[in-house]
Amino acid sequence: MKRISVAGIELGIDIRGNGPPMLYLHPEHYAHLHEPFINKLAEHWRVFVPRHPGFDGRQPPSQFRNVGDLSYLYLDLLDQIDLVEVTLLGASFGGWIGLEMAVRNTTRLKSLELIAPLGVKLGGREKFDFADLSALPDDEVASALFSETFVDLGKFNETQLLGIAQDRQFLAYYAWKPHLHNPSLAYWLHRINVPIRLIWGENDGYVKSDYGECLAERMRDVEFCTIPGAGHYPQIEKLDETISTLLVAAGG
Template identity: 25%
Template sequence: MTELTGRYADIDGTRVYYETVGDSNDQSVVLVHTAGADGRQWRYVAPALADRGYHVVVPDLPGHGKSYPTEWEPHVRIGQHADAVWALGERLGLEQPAIGGCSIGGDVTLDIAVKHAANLTAAVAMEGAGKTRGAQLSRLSHPHALPGWQDVLDYSVIDSTGSDCPPEYRTELAWQHRGAQEVATNDLQAWADFDILDDLHRAACPVMLVRGDTDYFIQDDMFAETVERLPDCEPIVLDDVGHYPMMERPDEVTELLDDFIGRQ
């Protein structure tokens, strides 16, 4: 199986990490991960798609994995993630790419489809919807929620660096220690706030909406209202699959992506 290659790109003044696999002359597919995670969630599907003749790009969203956040602040809206993914595609010169994602990545996929339908070959949104809901978690990022924990991480950086260490490097080190906890809560808050139902009519490209039937994050009504409002939607329900189809059933997801994108 073909190996992924990692690179960095400057997006909105920050270092965004992404991996690619496949020939850049082939149909490009951009795959987006779930909340608080990174592109490793696609490590089984991406090479398999490349072996089927696709050029696959798998970013770590800003603040996730090996990507740093913009101005050291996590994104708080799905639209911010979507804009960063699209900016990466433009930086890489991708023409008429397909976009796919899961969970917040599914929401990102729908957001991109609404904003850039004419420039997409297809979109595959898994475990996402036009309107998603969940617990209000942004308050968990506030120091009063878990007093001391993130502060301890910061203090450990300050106390363990030399006196000549530049302040901007201390900031970078602090993010390396505390970032995963901070982006996850903001991702889930962005999920809870996401609502583009009234804009879904603008997602005029072919869209496949995928849901695992045991995923309690996507209720029947959320799925149905998204299918109803998308102008060109192919709904798929996977039996005995939960919130992470690309990890639970990578071969099946590869087949779904290949079949759907290949028909466009």
């Protein structure tokens, strides 16, 4: 992993493959289970995969606290390495960062590809758009996140378990309250002026696919795709189908 200084932050970034540029923003959990997905992406794109500050075990600066800060960091990153015509791919928490970037500035973007993004509050005040996994027992968390895959934490090594603990800590750091969303983000979705594709696992129990359809209704130039047999992380559970979906250019 390369280290690059962006806006005063030492950012760890993986750069793999050749082809048109893609910025991939990772989700909140199971970094090591995403390795096969990133390798597949690298067969088709030159893929830039930063590790979000904090998730890498390094404490972010005290004034760096919300997903808006992450979005400015990655907009600065695109400026700094001067990427254009970028396919911006974000999954879950990373999808939320992607949305925050795109409502701010799409100049360097070709398209926005989002796998079950968090971040946009659509339901009423007594409805969870995003399940409160923090309050669920382990077996219910597993069935919310995965359709068919059994993730056995007992088989994870120490580094991987520490990674999960860090991921949980920094998901809370950025997004404990309001719960996994920015209350004003829904208001600004119209600003996204590049083609958007929403990809959803049909059996997602964390962010339901019917929420995804409602989100699509709030966007222009959007395509909504579901992947059967997958939960919240189709990129883990249905890798080939997810890659095939991404290979069809967004916006036709």
